Amino acid sequence: MSKLTTQLKQQLTNNPTRPIMQDAEKHWYNGSELNEERETWLQYFQNQGIGYNDVVLVALNNSVTYSLVVQTLWEIGAIVHPINPAVTDIQLNEFEEQYNYSAMILNSDIEEPDTLATTFEKRPKLTTLHEPEVELYIRRIHEAHVAKVPFDNQFAIIMHTSGTTGKPKRVGLTHEQLFANSNNIIESEDLTDFDRTMIVMPLFHVNAMVISNLATRLSDGQLIFRPKFSAHLFWKEVFDEQLTWVSLTPAIIEILLQRDEQPKSNKLRFLRTASAPLLPSTHEEFRYRFDIPLIESYGMTEAASQIAQNPLHAPKQNSVGIPFGTDVRILNNDLKELGPDQVGEIALKGPSVIDHYLDPQPETFSDGYLLTGDLGKIDDDGYLFIVGRRKEMIIRGGENVNPLAVEDCLKVLPFIKEIAVVGTSDKIYGEAVTAVIITNDDQTDHRYQLALLKNQANNQLMPAERPTEYIFGQSLPKNATGKVQRTLLAKEIEEKQYIKEA
Incomplete structure (x- = not known):
């Protein structure tokens, strides 16, 4: 076997x-x-x-x-x-x-x-x-x-x-790749037979399959299965079932912050988050509200899930941590390795990383490394920071705009429930910075909210970063783990499925 x-x-x-x-x-x-x-x-x-x-x-x-x-x-x-x-x-x-x-x-x-x-x-x-x-x-x-x-x-x-x-x-992931990454997770999270977790993300997703399921089983831990995440039961189950850790997504973190419940548990060692970027403001609010270690990590299907994770006892705010069992490099446009704190494309190689797709994609590999399409940097201490997605970067008038930075700036406004910033076509500047906002109220007149958004952008963002269009919508297109599907959102905006406010 x-x-x-x-x-x-x-x-x-x-x-x-x-x-x-x-x-x-x-x-x-x-x-x-x-x-x-x-x-x-x-x-x-x-x-x-x-x-x-x-x-x-x-x-x-x-x-x-x-x-x-x-x-x-x-x-x-x-x-x-x-x-x-x-x-x-x-x-x-x-x-x-x-x-x-x-x-x-x-x-x-x-x-x-x-x-x-x-x-x-x-x-x-x-x-x-x-x-x-x-x-x-x-x-x-x-x-x-x-x-x-x-x-x-x-x-x-x-x-x-x-x-x-x-x-x-x-x-396609092999037995060896799944085994290798499961053990990376066990090592990075100090998992033992004393640990108990609950799977709240779908098992058809690599996060739940490998991080929650396989890593727990290979470390002789205990597993609790639930058909899906329940916001109103989550903290109660953490306490009742004496959970020691749970793997979540930023979407779930946002949902927990919108509720009044407070955790009551002396068993919970940490919560971890992955599968999508966690906005710094969201992390800060969670830490202030709940006083529970929230460990950021970075992973992808092509690496059998986890690539990097913050050390439990030495996390860095806004970083996704230190690579475990994976060689991570930052490359420039000429595929040359960059030094510390220089932003470039994240490239991977290691026992858990694929060397080909089932559908040939040779352009996504170079010298044995997988080109992730993610932009990031590594500091002098070896911590990895995610800057954004190469394809999601907005180029307005020749300047690069990171949509995550714009979202983090605007999200502090209390009426915002969710926000996504994408690039849409602009005849003069190439791309417009378009912000789609889901509010936490039922207002239909958004003039006051729009004024607050513009004021916040003018005070906190560079001119090229300021949204040129604001849209108030009912929902954002997401995948099964709650990650916003930005390409689909931009397409829906172009097809006039959203009404622009300005």
Whole structure:
């Protein structure tokens, strides 16, 4: 077996009576119960002829079953393709044409997709543990593959990048890459068997799959599964379940700040945040309100999640921390390495970093390094700072404008619930700096708010940074982890789907 599957199995066999995973009904399962469940799935897949190199779609809500199904598929050499369980029939058909799945595992409450009727056969529901039932679809015409022990360098999972600046890319991650980054996370967070976390982000996202799920399991910690994040229950569950850490996103941090609840826990060591930039003003407000260590980190699907994280005992404000197990360089436009505190493109290489996409993208690699498209700098102490995205930088009249800096400046105004700044077309200056604001009130007359925005921009921002257009909207387009899809937002503005105030 691969090192990954070996240790996942050992976690269950070495803890026969210890509670390891808790389901949504707050029922704990010990290693013996989970191992029995694992054996059931293992036998089922082998009986269905699912085996080495078969690609299996998994579209489930977060659950104990999810973690065990993925582990079992890896043990027989299959490749997991986790996707959003809210997938549409059209999207499912597109995925099927691309991957030619051997099997699909879907939520039981999903309406049977029409596209599966002629290609797949629904099998009887396999109910185990106390978890909700799931639907199993097996390809009608399928060449049975024998289960084989997976190698470390075999693909374990296929994931899609978030696609905030373009079409999502397909990323194949090996057992070895998942194992390497899981151990980077364990080291950087000092995870032990005393730790307990709750998964609140979707498991089809690399953050939840690797940082919360795999790192906890490989460190013999305890896992609590919830179908999704609940703002009004979060602090209560942190206290009731005696959580020691939780991985969140900036979107969740913002939601927690909008509520009146205060945490009450003597077990919580830290919260960590990743998956999108955390505005400095948001971090400062969180630290002031809750007095809980909020550890910023940096990761991406192409690196099997974590790239850098702030040391727990020596974090730097506004930094995403120090690289763990990954060689990080800052390159200029000529792909030459820059020195400390110089801004350039972040490039990566290491045991957990891919060296190619499943869809060829040779321009994103140079001398063995992955060119991330992120802009950043490294200080003299080795801490990494994210400046923005190369494709998201706004060029107005030849000057570069960082949308994150503009957002952070304006967000201090109390009526702003959410804000996103993007570049839109301008015939004279090339791009306009456009700010889309979601307010926390129901006002329809925004003249006073608009005056406050302009005053703040004039006092705090350079002329090129000041928004030339303000839009008051109802919502921002986001992906499943709450990251604003800036390219889509700019497109919607260009298509006149938003009404400009100025």
